[in-house]
Amino acid sequence: MATLSASIAAFAAPAAPPAAAPPKPAPPAKPGNPNLPNPPAPPTQPDLPPSQGQFEGVGRIDQVTRNQGGEIYRLDLSKALPLVRxxxxxxxxxSKVYSTNLVTDKNERIPVRQLAGIYVDEASQAISSELLNTDATITAIEILAEAMGGESALEIKAFSTKEAPKLALGSRVPDFSCKKSIDSLLKDKLDPIQLWVSRAEAAAPGSVQEKFAGNQLKDQVADFIATMKTGGSYTSSTYLLTLLNFFADQYNAVRAGGVSEPAYKNLLQGTFDVIVLSVQTELPCRKYPSASLISIASDLNKKYSAMPDSAKAKPLYGTIMNKIRDFAPAQYRKEIAAANYTFRQADTEGTNYYKLFVSSQEGSFLKNTHRDMSAYAFVVAEQALTKEVKLMDIEQRYQLIVEYQAKYNSNTDFPQAVAGRYLAILADQSYWARILK
Structure with missing residues (x-):
């Protein structure tokens, strides 16, 4: 199992290229590389949909915590429905709402951009999300919120075109803390699980003996999962991954159709749920930088690839593997935004990830991950260049124009669209705006 590593280090800035002949004019209207996503547009207040044909449900969060950093509150839908906003x-x-996520019936989380990083005041009107352009079936709404300066309460309305959502405040997402590691406690709680598994496996299928062992096993599994989610404590990243792989192996090994099979499936899913919460609510003692997420996902992919297609755990294990991988670009986006990189540093990051993207085979495990990470790095590079160009003299700007004109013309190891946007910043804005349309 790979050890969790620190965040990605900044790459050293390459030396400026020597003076060159004046650049050739760019060829007219070449499209940018379609594989590289355009920079995300800044969020805007959405056009609200007409109320006709929509059904409204209301949930309430009373006594929002005053603890710094807030707590995650979960509003469960009594019936899973697609939501429009x-x-x-x-x-x-x-109250301050740090983040809002929709939880799908596949246990995936969809961020709600307009309800993140906002303050909600009693005297203000309701704040709407963007239009939720997803057909996913939603089972819950999770809100990370904190009361500011006194008591506060929030009202959350959900809108659906199917029927009125019924929202109920569920249990709070665990408030993990570095105060107490429960690794040793969980190791002790594995013993009775293994005891009842061995008894169930030794019993005849469908016998009273197996059913009795199964009932005891179900109670032990529920207790184990509840312990992992105990507030004020944490399970180390290394041990969570050890449990994840152990439960997958046991799930594959036990008798098909027996009582041990759903027990290990629930343990595998429960461990993954805690890992997801751990990534979303990082602790100083348990961090998941993007490099670590990629390393973890790659290790899981090796194990997944070695499983036969008939392995019972393979479908769920594959979902877990992909989800951990897909956390990496968003985590990297936060890291690079906080790194205060220069143009050269961010451009080097983007270039390195872009080379990994174009050199990997179609459909390879990390291809799209590297694509997304390169796109985020190039956005930061453009932002840095916009600031730095104001401090450059004519010669510095010219040398950069020569460099990125060549990259624009070659369109091989560097995305043409990004080179064009750099040139638009460095040179004649109107000219490049025309040819890049």
Whole structure:
């Protein structure tokens, strides 16, 4: 199992190229590389949909915590439904909403951009999300919120075109803490699970003996999963991954159709749920930088590839593997935004990940991951260049124009669209805006 590593280090800036002949004019209207996504547009307040044909459901979060950093509150839908938008309104005091996520019936989380990093005041109108352009069936809404300066309460409205959503405040997402590691406690709680598994496996299928062992096993599994989610404690990343692989192996090994099979499936899913929460609510003692997520996902991919297609755990294990991999670009986006990189540093990051993207085979495990990470790095590079160009003299700007004109013309190991945007910043904005349309 790979050891969790630190965040990606900044690459050293390459030396500026020597003076060159004046650049050749760019060929007219070559399209940019279609494989590289355009920079994400800044969020705007959405056009609200007409209320006709929509059904509204209301949930309430009373006594929002005043603990710094807030807590995650979960509003469960009594019936899973697709949602078109949601609203947040203060019913008491002032709250800060750090993030809002929709939880799908596949346990995937969809971020709600307009309800993140906002303050909700009692005197203000309800704040609407963007239009939720997804057909996914939603089972819950998770909101990370904190009361600011006193008591506060939030009202959350959900809108669906199917029927009125019924929202109920469920259990809070565990408030993990570095104060207490429960690795040793979980190791002790594995013993009775293994005991009842061995008894169930030794019993005749369908016998009273197997059913009795199965009932005891079900209780032990529920207790184990609840312990992993104990507030004020944490399970180390290394041990969570050890458990994940152990439960997958045991799930594959036990008798098909027996009582041990669903027990290990639930343990595998429960461990993954805690890993997801751990990534989303990082602790100083348990961090998941993008490099570590890629390393973890790659190790899981090796194990997944070695499983026969008949392995019972393979479908769920594959879902877990892909989900951990897909966390990496978003994590990297936060890292590079906080790194305060220069243009050269961010451009080097983007170039390195882009080379990994174009050199990998179609359909390879990390191809799209490297594509997304390169796109995020290039966005940061453009932002840095926009600031730095104001401090450059004519010669510095010219040398960069020569360099990126050549990259634009070659369109091989560097995305043409990105080179064009750099040139638009460095030279004649209107000219490059025309040819890049």
């Amino acid at each position: 949601i609203e947040a309104k203060s019913k008491l005091g002032r």
